[in-house]
Amino acid sequence: xxxxxxxxxxxxxxxxxxxxxxxxxxxxxxxxxxxxxxxxxxxxxxxxxxxxxxxxxxxxxxxxxxxxxxxxxxxxxxxxxxxxxxxxxxxxxxxxxxxxxx
Numbered sequence: 666x667x668x669x670x671x672x673x674x675x676x677x678x679x680x681x682x683x684x685x686x687x688x689x690x691x692x693x694x695x696x697x698x699x700x701x702x703x704x705x706x707x708x709x710x711x712x713x714x715x716x717x718x719x720x721x722x723x724x725x726x727x728x729x730x731x732x733x734x735x736x737x738x739x740x741x742x743x744x745x746x747x748x749x750x751x752x753x754x755x756x757x758x759x760x761x762x763x764x765x766x767x
Contacts, residue, residue, distance in 0.1 A: 688713050
């Protein structure tokens with residue numbers, strides 16, 4: 666009995682193959698919606714979650730870098746007497762909303 670169960674566990678189930686098919690479909694859909702540039706980073710990945718995670722990380726890194734550049738530029742343009750302390754803390758930076766408690 667145990668030998669039969671062990672052999673059955675070695676073979677993928679129908680549900681597994683359905684999942685593989687759906688994963689391929691989602692992966693292809695994700696790749697088809699990306700630019701050629703973005704595809705060049707993720708085409709070798711086998712599963713949809715890898716593509717999604719890769720794109721997320723690339724976009725997050727790009728956004729963080731752009732934010733750093735914008736903040737550095739803004740800080741260079743601020744002069745010591747331009748704003749009082751509360752205004753400098755509470756005013757929106759580069760289109761972002763101000764803090765709710767200001």
